[in-house]
Amino acid sequence: MPASKYDPEYCEQLINHMSEGGSFKSFGGIVGVSKQTLYDWCQRHPEFAEAKDIGRAKSEFFWINLGKKLALGEVKGSAVAWIFMMKNLHGWNDNKDGQNQKESKPISIQIVRDESA
Numbered sequence: 618m619p620a621s622k623y624d625p626e627y628c629e630q631l632i633n634h635m636s637e638g639g640s641f642k643s644f645g646g647i648v649g650v651s652k653q654t655l656y657d658w659c660q661r662h663p664e665f666a667e668a669k670d671i672g673r674a675k676s677e678f679f680w681i682n683l684g685k686k687l688a689l690g691e692v693k694g695s696a697v698a699w700i701f702m703m704k705n706l707h708g709w710n711d712n713k714d715g716q717n718q719k720e721s722k723p724i725s726i727q728i729v730r731d732e733s734a
């Protein structure tokens with residue numbers, strides 16, 4: 618079977634690959650096709666496009682959970698590498714202007730010194 622031949626089984630394989638933290642484009646390495654072929658399949662096969670969307674959600678879920686475990690010290694790893702992955706795989710970015718894209722409201726923060734310690 619030629620490497621560029623679409624197989625409906627790729628939908629489940631793609632979801633599984635991405636649920637383990639893989640990217641859509643890296644799936645091409647699994648099935649031996651270029652990223653352009655993957656995008657062509659999304660155009661021609663709605664079920665593959667849906668699998669891509671499901672896989673993206675599962676990949677982000679994987680990476681967010683890994684980040685939580687990293688922050689809580691449950692796993693060892695590099696926070697810098699985790700941030701890099703989130704920026705590159707899931708479009709996260711630094712909030713340069715200090716504002717969220719949603720409407721923001723001022724908050725009050727009170728710092729209290731514990732005199733009993």
